Amino acid sequence: MTELSRRGPSPLLPVDWTYAPAPESREIAAIAERYGLFIGGEWVEPQSGAFFTTLSPRDEEPLAEIAQAGPADVCAAVAAARAAFPAWSGLAGSERAKYLFRIARLLQERAREFAVLESLNGGKPIKESRDVDLPLAAAHFFYHAGWADKLEYAFPNRSPRPLGVVGQIIPWNFPLLMAAWKLAPALAAGNTAVLKPAETTPLTALAFCELLAQAELPPGVVNIITGDGSTGAALVEAEVDKVAFTGSTEVGKEIQRRLAGTGKRLTLELGGKAANIVFDDAALDQAVEGIVNGIYFNQGHVCCAGSRLLVQESIADAVVEKLKRRMASLRVGDPLDKNTDVGAINSQAQLTKIEELVAAGSAEGAEIYQPPCRLPEKGYWFAPTVFTDVSQSHRIAQEEIFGPVLAVLTFRTPQEAVEKANNTPYGLSAGVWTEKGSRILWMAERLRAGVVWANTFNRFDPTSPFGGYKESGFGREGGRHGLEPYLSFDSG
């Protein structure tokens, strides 16, 4: 025996640090072969007769056939919502509240099933679906349930009334959570809804229909229609009283144009290019965790992602070094594996867009770094990426990439940090890292963004209003402020 082994295990000996796979069983999530449209409380065949296949981005496995709602289907859904409106809006607020409480509870009960479905269909790590998407979705219903019979307290002397039928179009990055953000305030306020989930991620919304049936929600109060952008466009044009859209700024502008002059209400939650600003006095290890969470959470498919790191020049090298070391420990792989930190890119189209912008970053002269990691052969994957030597005019510093790609820029003074942070048409979120309280408030006051995270990032809560400045949209979701766009008032 050698001298070394007699002393027992030693840190000098090579240790196998690889994780054993810890896959979540997908058996819990039942997926039908084919889904119709959920209209008037029933599953109906699309009048369009058309279906498309939804995949799992982790291995391109076909999961189900999904109905492609055409204009006639959209009209039928809106008509069902219209028919359900008088009874739903006439129901005592306290009774509406109880339906929403029921939905919240059912989501909590069936959380694991929905989490698996979300990761399977969308590609996000099960850790995130389980610990973020599902708890928050349930919390949104629970929070808004309590508002249903307290609207007069939220808006005193203003006689709040529901608007009627709302058309809601949601993105693929947080499919169920975005459905909750949209439906909970709409229903609490007494509206009925037609919701269109994203083309690539319809499964949790469709499973949610079964949950609504379990909750015995009156037919037609929520109608869910699947399809591509043309379905969304038809919903915008349909006889709805309000449109709520979360998605790209480009589509948001088009919706705003189409609604011009119609008098329909509109709220938009659009893109972002958030700056995460790190000062030289920040707690650097915490800041690095925040940077990683800011851009690699949900593969960077987050409208408020901290996609630009603004780091004070004197600590830039140290921060980038720590960041690279931390990136090397990120586990990229199977979304259903409980150890996975970064899952699959949502779709081939999104992967192509990320690849194109990353190529532009290199071509424009920024320096790319990707930690060594083995990406699965099948499915859509992109390694966590950081660019240094980025200038403000680079496309990767200006355009929303919506992927795990961080652009690092530097600054010397707080004024310069503010100027660079605000130098974008977007204004959704921003991060500030410093141990100096007065500087946090000084920065927070000057950053033109709807959400400012100080010494934290990517936190969400149903009580906390979320939404953008400038081209990141208008209207808020969450809090008392998120109810207002779903109500009309007698007086100001």
Add this chain to the structure above:
Amino acid sequence: MARLPVRKTYKLFIGGAFPRSESGRTYAAQGSNVARASRKDARDAVSAARAAQPRWSAQTAYNRGQVLYRVAEMMEARLAEFAVLCGGRDEVERSIDRWVWYAGFADKFAQLLGAANPVAGPYFNFTVPEPTGVVAIVAPEQPALLGLVSRVAPALVGGNAVVAIASEGVPLAAIELAEALATSDLPAGTVNLLTGERSELAPWLASHMDVNAIDLTGADVLGPELERAGADNVKRVVRGLADSQGLSEISAFVELKTVWHPIGL
């Protein structure tokens, strides 16, 4: 022999100064030659508003309230003059009282529109209203003075800078108002007033990428076109009333910012 009165030249109000239209054009209204602003005047007004806005919103709410109250004081002193330029004494008095009402709201609306949010975690989380930025206002044709004041005052109290297009047929009251604003300690450029053809000017403001919000109260048939143009930079579109005052008029011109900070040792 009777003294010959000195007439007033009615000009634009941009950046705290009273320039003629750079185009050299005028049009006849209310028996006077009134400046007919051009696209370039509108763009100059937006530049002036953008430059003035940070200074105005950086003033304390108490201070903004005092400035708005001062506008009321300045108008009161010119009451008779205003009365002949708009719908009469009653309209002027109501306009003055509207400034006073909003002056008193300057240091209160943030408490009503803001919030401390009880998030489920160890964070301090609060929401505050902030100005939207540069607001373009298409003022109603009638009532010319009260309509303009009803739209401009709530935008100002929230800390915005304004570019307003005055009533086309009754523009003199707006210029008179500019003279009151110019002597009210409002930072130069905070309010800019354009006279001229609404249909010529409004589209340039609606499509201007440095205008954050547009108030279409007086847009009439131009509304849909202006709204469509405003989508190019996701403008906030406000459809207000020509004669109203309320908290919702202020909230139409603010953004809500939510700030998170961890609580810990």
